[in-house]
Amino acid sequence: MDIERINENTVKFYISYIDIEKRGFSRDEIWFNRDKSEELFWEMMDEINDESDFEVEGPLWIQVHAMEKGLEVTVTRAEINRDGKKLESPFEVDEKGQYFSNMSESSSDERSFDEFTGPFTDSNELQNEFTFQVSDFEDLIPLAKRVKLPSYVATSLFAYKERYYLYVKADDELMDEEEVKNMISMISEYTAKSSITVHRLEEYGKEIMADEVFEQIQKYFS
Template sequence: MRVERIARDKVRIFISYDDLEERGIDRDEIWHNGKKVQDLFWDMMETAYMEVGFEIAGPISVEAFTMPTEGVVVIVTRIPSIPGATSDESDMEDDDDNATTLFSREPGFQSRADSYMVFSFSDFDDLVFVCHTLLPYQINTSLFYYKDRYELLIADALDSERWQLVASILSEYGSVSNSTEAVLKEYGKTVIAENALEAIVQRFPL
């Protein structure tokens, strides 16, 4: 399990399929609100609090998407309290929202994932092929070189369905990176600061 705070009220948690298997949870079971999934969720929240100081206070939005070979990415967002609503009312609304399932395939509070993700590539040819495949999606990207690997930063406001599709394509040739945007900008070498997909496709035709 890996936790990253991406905003004041938002964390991203990566759970590998090995993590799920160790807990006796199969890939389809995570979309159901069973006891194992509930235990996993509270373990995630405890880890988020211990590692990055993210604490649940009031209602939250939970959305997740899977990557074929990597695992599950869960984004948890704290929702601002509704003016005039009591804490009991907010808690009741939160309980109702989570009664059916903890991990929603659809966006919760926000309709778009204003987040970022980093994928790592050891083979430049794989990176070139991925860029050609993703070009029609017109997403904002930057390319860095860090620790002998090419790190592709995807920073765009995509809906959950497009995030999952883009992540699925990327995971076929690369892997989710532990590097954050701040680390790449400070310690990595900036190869292409913006419009990396377009630049690579133009310079390296298939």
């Protein structure tokens, strides 16, 4: 994957179909399967952050050009005005690219894609699944000593590409907005948020702990 940093808020990258397939995705999946296309996109954004220090902060404008041998994608962090409203897209209306999914000619779903930055989506629907990453397992030990999660919050731990990934799933019927925010805030003090989905971790990673991650870490490593 070739990465070009355009400016402070914009990055452009090119990925070939061969590279996409090496990552475990097919062309049909990135065209027509939204979950798979988003998984591929956020995996690439993780790499871009590592290589060019382009952090995802707030909503994004995404322009995709389908080329003969791959995809050229331009990602721009949307600017927010003083009223907290998102400014217009930096792309012209007739140039605005679609997101990977639903990219057939008959699709009317041309849009920008807004990445959530907290436990709620734009529709205020509570998000209940999160993934965090650390480079060293020992980074989880002080977190395990501090955090006390209720029984209706499930946790699991994976090893993938020389990193450890903590997957957290809360019962959104038993937790309110404030509880979720507090939980995420505490975990984020010791880890970094990751966009890798649990499905990819289950398929390509190695499961280290299937449940009660913090309890097991306290039991065996405290």
